[in-house]
Amino acid sequence: MINLKKLLSLCFLAIVLLTNANAQKKNKTKEQLPSGLQDRQYWSNLLYKIASPVILNLANGTLKQNMPVEVPPGNKPEFYKKVTYLEAVGRTMAGVAPWLALPDDNSDESKLRKKLRDALLIGIRNAVDPQHPDYLNFRTESQPIVDAAYMAQAFLRAPKALWEPLDEVTKQRIREEFKALRTRTGAYNNWLLFAGINEAFLSTIGEQADPVRVEFAKRKILEWYQGDGWYSDGPSFSMDYYNSYVIHPMLVDFFQILTQSKKVSQDDYNLAVKRMVRYAEFSERFIAPDGSYPPFGRSITYRTAAFQALGQVALMHKLPEYIDPAQVRCAVSAVMHRMYDQQNNFDSNGWLVLGFCGSQPDIADSYTSTGSLYMATLGFLPLGLPADDPFWTNPPADWTAKKAWSGQTFKKDYHVEY
Template structure:
C-alpha cells in the first residue's frame, strides 16, 4: 500500500510527488528565502548552514523538473535565496567559508542548476548579482576539501561556472579528476577516498556525479567520459545485486537517511544516456524503489521528510544529518529532466533479470544471497569508514545485512537489549559489550568470507561466513587471554505484542516467529545457552520494535571454536 498515494508509473506521478513534497515545506522559507527551517535538531555545523542545506537540496529535484517540462515551480523563491544568500554585504547571507565547509556540499545542486537550467538560476540575475553568485561559489577553490567524493563538488562547480562563462578553471578540474581517479579499484568500483569504504557513496556520489559530468562534457572530454560510461556499466552488473525483486535495497553503511537516493545511480545513467541494462529493467528498479519508500512512514505530520530510515529515527543518524539532510534523496528525481517524449516514460516496466542466487562482490568484500526473493542478504567483512562516524561498527561490520530486516544500532553497550547486536558476536567484559569493528585481514571466496578481528585487547577471532541453504553458517575460532562471556545473535524481526511472539529456545536452537516472520539461530558446534530478547525500541532502522534470538557462551582463558547457522524469512518456518 502506498501511504502517499503515488503510483510511480508515469512522469506525472514523479512530478506530482516532487511538487507535493516541496509544497509541504514551502511555508518554512525564511523571509529572504536563504533558509528552510525544517526542524529543531542540530548538526556539527551551524544553523545558518542547516538552513542553506534545506534550500539547496530541494534543487536536486527542482532543477530536473524545470529542465524536463519548462516548469517555473518555486523558481522565484530559489532566485531570491541565491541573490540574498550570495550578497557579500548581507550579514544574513551564506557568507565567507572555510576548509571543509558543509556549504561546499550544497553547491553541487546549484551547479546542476547552472548546467541544466541557466535560464532559471543565472540569466535572470543582474551583472552584479552574477558576480556575487560566482564569487561565493568560487570559494570552493580557495579551501581544502576532504579527499573523497567531495572533490566532485569542486569539479561540478567549476564545470558549471565555465558553462556560463564565469571563469576558466580547467586546470583545477583536471587536478581534481586525477585525485578521483586515484580512488578507482577496478570493475567499475571506487572507494570513497583512500579508505575501505565502498558503500552507497560509490553509487549516489561518485558514479552519480560522473554521469552528470558525462552529460555536459562528453564532447570536450571524450576519452574520460567514455571511461566513466564503461565503468558505470561494469558497476551496474554488481550493484543490481543490492536490490530486491520488490524494490528495496540493502541497508548498509552511513547516510541511510538519504533513503531513495539509493536508486540515484540508475536515474543518472538514464539521464546520461548510458545503457547498463535494458531500459525496462532500469525503469522497474526505479519505480519499485520509489513505491517501496513511499509505502513507509518516512514523512512527518506536515508531509516533510524525516531523519531516519524506515521510520523517523534520530538514534541511527550521523552528526551531519540535519532536518534538511533527507532531501539529498531528491537526487533520484533527476529522471524528471527527461521530457515526456523520452523512451523511459513509454517503455514498459520490467522485472529484474535472472541473477545468480549467490554472488561474490570482490571490491565491497561481500557475498550476496538471493535465495529468497523477498529477502536479499549480504554477508560482509572488511569495510570501515576512516573518520568513524556514529555507529560505524553496526553500519559496516556486522556479519550479515538484510533488505527485509535491516539492522540495529545501539542505545548503549551496557545491556544486551540496548546493545541489540543482531548478526554480531558480542563479548561482555566488565559489564560492557564489545563487537567487531575493523578487520585485520579479510579473504573473500566464491561462497565464503574469512576475517580476523579483535573486539578488544586480549581477544582475537577468526570468523568464516558461508552461505548455506536459505541462510548462512558462522564458524568462529576464538582465543582469549582472560575469562569472558559472549553472545551471538541472529536477525531481529518486527514484533507488535512481544507476549504473542512464538518462542522455542532449546539446547540446539533459538527460534522466534510471528505470523509474518521467523528468525532462527542453531548451534552446530560449541556449548551455549539459547535465548531471545525484546530489543530496546527504535534500535532497528526499519522497525521500531523487534525481537532477536541469540546464544550465550561462557569462556575461560584459551581457544574455542563455535559454529552457528542463522536464517530468517517471511512466514512461519517448520520447526
C-alpha cells in the first residue's frame, strides 16, 4: 500500500510532467510559426487592441459615454469634447482601412478583422445619424476638417470594405457632412491637404469638388517642398514627423485621385511617390538598434504614426532595392515592442493615454486630447499586405542602424535632387 508521502510525491511528479509537456507544446507551436508571421500576429493583435475600443463603442452607441477625454494639464475638457470623438474615429479608420480591406479567411486574424469591419460599418452609420447619441460633429469648429480627411482617406484606402457596403441613406448623410465642412477654413500649413482630400473624396462619390480648395492645396504643398524628400509644413520648415503624419501619405493619395480627372499629370504623381520613398529612407534610418527613435518636434504623442510614410511605401511595394521589406518589418516591430511592451500606454479600460512612451501628459500639445492619439494606428499600414507577401515571409533582416552599430556593411546615404 502506497503511503501518503509517496502518493504526494507521485502527484507532484505528474503535475511537473504535465506542465512541462504543455510548455513544450506551446514552444513547439511558436517555433513552427515563421518569424515573419509571428510579427504579423503581434501587429494584428496590437492594432486590434488599440482600435477596438473606438470602433466597438461607436457601433454600440457608447463612444461618447465610455471614451475618456484626457487633456493636457491645466486645460479643461469641455472644448475638446466638441472634436475629440471624430478625431478618434477618423484617425482610427485611416489606420485600419488597408487591413480591413483584406478578404476573409479561416484564420484567427481574419476573425478580428471581420469583427472590426462589421462593427465599423455600423459605427459609420451611427456617426452621421443626427438622432444617434454618437452622432459626430462635422458642423462646428475647424478641427473636423482634419479628421473628416482621415475618414476620407480610409474610404479611399478601402472603398470595397468601408464605402460600398454602406446603405444609401448613410452615404448621402456622409456627402452632406463633408460638404458642410466648406463653411470653415483652417491653418496655412498641412491643413490645406485636409481640405483638398475632402474635396477629392467627394469627387469620387459623384459630388462636384470645390476647384479652389483642390488647386490651392496642390500648388502650395508643391511650393513648400524643401528638397531631399522633405516638405516644410507651411512657409517655415519645422523639424518634426509631419512629413509622415500627414504630408507624404496624404499628398500621394490626393494626387492619385487627381490623376484620374487629369488635374495632376502622371509625372507629378510619380514625383510625389519618389519623394515619399526618399523620406521613407530617412524613416528607416531613424530606428535605433533597440527600437527607439528620436522624440523631437510637435505631436510626438501620435506615437507610431511617425512611420506612416515608411509603411505606405512598403504597402505600395515601392521600397528601394537595397531595403529588404523584412528590414522594415523588423525595424517597426522593434519600435512597437519598445513602445507598447515596455511602457503602459493604455488606461485600465484600454484607451490610449497622453504620452509618447507611457503616460506623459506634460508632453502633450495644447490641441491634443484622447481622440488625437489614435493617429498611432497609421503606423500599421503594412498589415494591408497579405500574409504571403515578402514583407511577412522574408527571413528576419537587420535594419540600417542595427547594421551600422554592429560593424556590418550598410549603404551610404546621399542627397537626392528631385
